[in-house]
Amino acid sequence: MCGIVGVISKQAFPASFIQSMNNTLIHRGPDCESYLLGGMHEFDINPPQCNIIDSPIPFAFGHRRLAILDLSEQGNQPMCYRGRYWIIYNGEVYNHVEIREELETLGYTFRSQTDTEVIMASYDAWGVDCLNRFNGMWAFVLYDSKTEEIFISRDRFGVKPLYYYQDNQHFIFGSEIKALLKHPAVTKEPNIEYCKLFLKMGSQDHLRETAFKEIYRFECASFLKCRIEEIFHPFKETTFWSIQPNLSNEPYNEAKASEYAERYYNLLEDAVRLRLRSDVKIGSALSGGLDSSSVAYLVNQQLKAVGCGDRQETFSSVYRTTGSEYCDESYYIDEVARSLDVRSSTIEPKVEDIIEEHRKFVYYLDTPARNTVMSSWHTYKLTRACGVKVTLDGQGADEQLVGYLDYMTSYFSTVPLGTLIREGPLYRQIPNASSFIARGSILNLSRCLLGEKLSLSILDRLGKKFSYIPVNQRMSDDLILSLGTLFHWADRGSMAFSIESRMPFMDYRLVEFLATVPATYKLHGGWTKYLARKAFDGKLPENVCWRRDKMGWPIPEEFWFKGKLKEYFIRALKNSEFLLRVGIDFSNVSEIEIFDRYSFEFLLRCYVLEIWYSVFWGRDAYIPVNPQISSLD
Template sequence: MCGICGVRSPSAAPDAALVQRMMAALHHRGPDACGWFRDDQVALGHTRLAIVDVEGGAQPMSDEDEQVWVTFNGEIFNHVELAAQLRDRGRRLRTRSDTEVIVQAWKEWGTECFERFNGQWALAIWDRRTGELVLSRDRFGVRPLFYASVGERLLFASEVKAIFADPQVRRAFDPTGLDQAMTLWSPVAPRTVFDGVRQVPPGTYLVVRGGAAHEHRYWEPTFPEHGQASRQDVRAHAQELRERIVRATRLRFERSDVPVGAYLSGGLDSAVTAAAITAYTDAELHTFSLRFADVEFDEGRYQRMMSDRLATTHREVVVTEREIADVFPDVVWHAENVLLRTAPAPMLLLSRLVRESGYKVVVTGEGSDEVLAGYDIFREARLREQWARDPDAVDRVRAVEQLYPWMRRSPALAPAFAARFFGKDLDVNDLAMSHRPRWGATSALTSMLTAEARFGVDGAADAAVLARMPAQAAGWDPLSRAQWLEMATLLPGYILASQGDRMLMANSVEGRFPFLDADVAAFAGALPADQLIRGMDEKHLLKRAFADLVPPQIIARPKQPYRAPDAASFFSHGAPPWLEEALSPEAVKAAGVFQPVVVERLLAKCRKTLGRGMSNTDNMRLVAVVSVQLLHQLFIDGGRHLPAAPASPMAVFDRMTPTKEP
């Protein structure tokens, strides 16, 4: 895991000092070493977190003729197999690193190499033979990659703050990106919340020629036509799913030259990956868990149950509301996005525990809910699809009572209201029917925006998603359409980014996600919907596949999504010192995003209630306001100070001077 950055400048040599400032902004992503390459058109920078081939994997790396250069963030987990194929084709490899496999795979297969990679990556290839700079991102968007144009120059980096190291890059919000974030939970790639800053979409590569970037999609989630899914029985599918998940987990646990730990959340997914490690490897497993002082959010009982069963060396961090508030500015600094929940904050504290325990890598269960249909929104969609096909159904109230058994303020407490809420927009021809209730509820946040922030924004954030949806989606099962939408919005923009990569890499920790393995995802995408959700039992096939390795108490417990205290974190024990400044009427007016009078009314409610017992919408409103105001303070209105040069051992490959420091 690393940080990457660079500049493409067709008619003038890139500024060496600029690429060094960009690298300095990414030091947290790669504190072990750094390096940069420069010629008369391109500069590539790299900050390294050394995990595979610690001695031989330094970057930027080139081929033997120094005609193809790469800077790479991530892991290609099948690099051993690819290296063997390349050697059989006559390619010479000097190291054991997956980085060199990328270089030689590019020379052998060109852009087709991305389809052969099984991993998580963001990379840049500078091919001096053709004058092309190629930017590529993995299938699901595990690793981030941003870019921006300044005149004829193109800058790219793992994080936006590195692009802002160039003072010529304009710092401003993008109203459309903000609107999407406050409707869909995150901007839809290539949008970001910053004007002029774009992200490479998942499953995509860009070819930069001169000053123009051309987008090419090499992969996207696919599903069979409705009724055409594999018809093997449940037992056979469960066995094959188990084999693929075990293989993917072992690949991510064993292919590392440093120790690898695992998260235990208390839920099914992390229990499965941890159990696969202990059952199918000889390693002693170290596990890490996040707990809460507030029992409403705490899952410690199930974490300890799984740790005891697997006999792991277990560590945990217990997070308080005040700790969430204290760390939240750092969370926003690393997330670089609008947040609607405080849930990323405890994840930052958990990765800090991992790093302080001497670990750089953890295996986690993220991705399972998307590829194996585990979220409540999928069960909601099943109910709503049934209601749409049978408008006269009389059991809507009873059906709603089956949803959200974990929630203190469950819709089951007002089932008639919930039935009316979920019974809206029941159009089976609407490709986004599954997500209308969530998007409608979340978009209430946009009513707080100023007229200026809404200028030019038509509010149709959903159109940005549907425009990227494949034409064949109309023939998919409704569950498949719902899964695609989740993979296009919440997964890359929030789960893997704000709550995943950014909170891990804030403490120089790499996360690995077996459920997002290319082979696991391909198999899951071909499964029948009624084997993923059986009745109202989510992830039915996964539970069957690992029933012998996971305690029945975890198998049978209702799905409980990861949550953290929201408004209460900022008000229950007195507002933290930074909050009043960030949310003052003057600061809100200066940011120009929210109406100050509306914000003040919301703050008055929070102060009166100490942030407790607030509605879901008000919790999201408060966190959205706080995060936007911090984004403005940290990135637009001056920004944090960044070091002028990397604080790591540095290798320099400067083709603009006669010197070379290997």
């Protein structure tokens, strides 16, 4: 895991530009700083490692290394292969061992044990098709000095970030937006339309546009290959992977359910096996829910199998303070830790630290989030303080296994009426369930009486008030729409503390399998995530495996901002000049009315947006004193 930056320009530029950009990412890679300068015969930097090559136009690559595999200097980047290919790369290809063995049968040799070298050899062997062989997370830029071509790619789900700025003179890119802002060609301006959309809809990390004007995200599951001098022209990435969900309403079958559960378990087990490959200490985040507990269980089994069970550590945020207990998951965290006999460390965010800790996280996030994300932030803070450099985490399962209650409207609107009746227990656990049932019943009844096309036509005339998106289709969409935000938070939160976060649920083999499983096996007998519960039944504590009230990763933000931090919260809203620029004016709303007139979720988005603006443009803009935060102080 690392940080990468680059500048390709039609004009000569000082090499100090790339060093300034690279230093912004020291938290992503504190172990080494290296550069590649192409077509630049005069340079004013002298880092530990600086490579100079010829190029038809000037360019510079910078890299900050977080050493995970092959801790020797052989793993430093920019890395060269066969004197031809140069790469800067952020991520992990977990199946690099198997790919290396295949390449060796083809005559390829290697000087390091890194996955970085395997990527370049794979590209030499198979061209752009190499991407389909990679199981992992990545964002890389590769330069072929023989053909003078640039090859850029980002992983299937966009776990690893890559941003760029482009005009007719420059192509500037990096792992984080703040690095791009160090280049004088990039204007530091907020994207007002994006900010307005954020206030209306929340986080928009699936979009190409960002909260910064003229800075864009490189698309996930895609690549760009072009001659280096063509990089200044507008481009459209080529997609190399997509998913085709099973949209059938196949009736539930117990024998088939057992087969699906076994296949699910085996795939997740192998995903964990691959993600345990590391030359540094590994831990895992534990929230007390089924997903993180499943990962912790599989890590436990595999470590014990090699006699290392005593090395397992888990990390959690808890809320035991009076008034915030509604977000506390410590009972379930302790249940799992006891059952697995692991070392469990917990941290409780202190209300008096929230304002400053949130400002720090906003700086590392680069863009506004729909909430404070303090549970995740403090968990990574604790992890780093305990000396752990890699974590296996549980993100991604909810979006594949029907873990969110708002999937219910899709489910009830497409299943047969008989199935709907049988799912009574599921109905009873859903808040405001009558509205879901009403919508689903109307859709089903209209289909029975009027036929498919006519029922949809009538519902469309009613203003499209009724959801008719099949569950698996919604989950497929959310792999991009929802998970983009979760991955953004995970990447920035972990990398702020120089930690690599790995996500077994995002193994593409598991994702492709779950997309083929009919929704009736994910929702069954009144249970969400039925397939996963069945797979881990008898392995995890029953009150964790068959728990109905899991809250996600809860944060007691209302307790904080309606309590001790209320005055600060309201003052930030009422005095915000930036909120006025995006059309929001709280100046004439009394402190008594503000919580009655607006939803807390909306107020929180407004607050986060104001903090984001103040961090990057305010008079008290945040400047990290020591970007590599590692203590609990």
